[in-house]
Amino acid sequence: MSTAQDTGRQAPDRLLVIGCGMIAREVLAVKERLGLDHLDLTCLPAEFHYYPDRIAPALDKAILKARAEGYDRIFIGYADCGSGGMVDRVCEQHGVERMDGPHCFAFYQGIEAFNAIADGDMLSFYMTDFLCRQFEAFFIKPLGLDKHPELVSDYFGHYEKVVYLAQTNDPALDKVAEDAAKLLGLAYERRFTGYGDLTPSLARVAGPAD
Incomplete structure (x- = not known):
């Protein structure tokens, strides 16, 4: 799933959220509520909930693709999500930030x-x-x-x-x-x-x- 428009290189001030498909609806709801028109969203498959070892490699590819499209600002819409720290390693490698916490059940509650x-x-x-x-x-x-x-x-x-x-x-x-x-x-x-x-x-x- 992706709501990021394929219009060539993106404006530098746009923010891309690379998130879990399980929170796509919620990210879009927050975007609308806060009027974040400059926020784009692309999602990895929700089924990765069952395969946490697939999250980090897929994030790595998604970040590289986003950089090639001109996104300077990227935020990872994942917590650790059972990856055993692999999501953090990818974030550190690319200099991006993710949601705090071990999983979405934690950050939904605060x-x-x-x-x-x-x-x-x-x-x-x-x-x-x-x-x-x-x-x-x-x-x-x-x-x-x-x-x-x-x-x-x-x-x-x-x-x-x-x-x-x-x-x-x-x-x-x-x-x-x-x-x-x-x-x-x-x-x-x-x-x-x-x-x-x-x-x-x-x-x-x-x-x-x-």
Whole structure:
């Protein structure tokens, strides 16, 4: 996915966010809310959520491509995301910055808030707006639960509750999360996070260049 226009070399003041497909809608929502017309977005596949070893190599290629297109300002719309520090190595190599935190579940809640409750959430299965919209495609079908529901306990038996980190107030998504908790046999908790640290982070990096 990309909303960056292919118009040759980009104006120096434009900012390109290279992000995870799982947060594309949210980045665009923040862009609209803050009036960041100079912010462009290109995304890597959301399925990298399952393959964190693919994130850093893909980011490296995406940054090189963006530089060739004339982007001087680039921000990485990923946290570490299970890469074991590889995202940081790519960022250091290219002199770019990424979202703070270990994953999007942390920066949606706010890093300070997440750190305060992280130990208590060790046995929580997080869902976001994206994961609610894609619950069938991201969990049910890949895990074979549509054909073998008896596998639920094998996959989710070590969790205690589903925690829905809601970016928006959407009754349809609430129902998906609640139904998911029932399906998985887990307790349910909803936390409205909005866009968390994504909003101030994009506001900061999209400001005037130093």
